[in-house]
């Protein structure tokens with residue numbers, strides 16, 4: 001096992017036993033994250049839905065299936081990314097996470113970020129972008145723009161669930177994913 005794997009295993013076992021907020025009482029599984037821990041891209045979603053709560057894996061439901069289609073369309077494979085959420089336990093009836101739940105959980109994501117050290121962070125949706133990029137982030141105006149924070153290049157795209165609700169946003173989403181794939185290739189050409 002590599003040092004990185006050991007670190008992430010340690011974070012995961014603390015996360016699986018977490019009782020820091022009331023979501024621990026209603027969860028079936030903690031949804032820690034999945035993917036390549038050495039990847040350049042980290043996708044950050046909002047919170048697990050029903051399918052994720054049942055399986056313990058992020059983005060395995062309808063939104064995850066649509067996300068996969070955008071990834072495939074721009075030539076990104078499972079090996080190119082790691083994916084996790086701001087909140088690791090499902091909010092009842094998929095309501096928005098409460099600020100105090102985000103505060104209780106965000107430390108795990110920060111630890112994942114510091115261990116994985118991706119070059120690119122992609123926020124999936126408004127809630128993730130507000131937490132990671134800036135409090136007043138406007139997803140309709142600012143999706144697809146790039147922000148630099150420390151060593152990270154960060155962007156946000158519409159949440160795939162928002163595309164399912166409003167398919168008119170599909171083209172904008174595809175263009176944003178194309179920019180992400182381009183940025184990944186640009187970075188690996190330089191480094």
Ligand code: URA
Pocket residue numbers: 031045046047048049052057058059060061063064085124161
């Ligand atoms: N939506 C999210 O934001 N995260 C998931 O894991 C699933 C759906």
